[in-house]
Amino acid sequence: MSTSPSDSIGAILRRQRMKDRLKLREVAPVADMDAALLSKVEKGIRLPTREQLQKLAAFYSTDVSEWEAKRLAEKYWRDHADNPAATAAASLILESAGIYAVNKSGGILGITSASKTPARPADSAPS
Incomplete structure (x- = not known):
């Protein structure tokens, strides 16, 4: 990005x-x-x-x-930008918000949202 x-x-x-x-x-x-x-x-x-x-x-x-x-x-x-893990970290941020990149042949086609509500990390789910 x-x-x-x-x-x-x-x-x-x-x-x-x-x-x-x-x-x-x-x-x-x-x-x-x-x-x-x-x-x-x-x-x-x-x-x-x-x-x-x-x-x-x-x-x-x-x-x-x-x-x-x-x-x-x-x-x-x-x-x-100089950190090789930066792109992976950005993907994790999107994933935690319920937003997923759609890839085809290595190219990003678009962004789809799995839900309107940000996903809650597993370790912070209500008990």
Whole structure:
């Protein structure tokens, strides 16, 4: 699972800012940043904090949930991309949520959800 630059949270934030024809220095204070930090976020050099992302989503009148999911995915990948077990760990996270990747000839065709409720790990089932 790699995140292409066009899918990155920084690219999304930049597209939103450009669509609204705003300058970095106009948007940055909304999220308690300076223009240089927002520029680094937009270029994918830094990730915004959860709080900064929430403030930006409110400013743009956008639901933060998809942006937060992208931020978390990018953070996970940045922290663990060099670990050979990272992909297996991501698969375990999906599996524990009842979401399974469908593979055919080594390619991922899509994601199917076994249930709407996240699966409870066996050792934490109610007694």
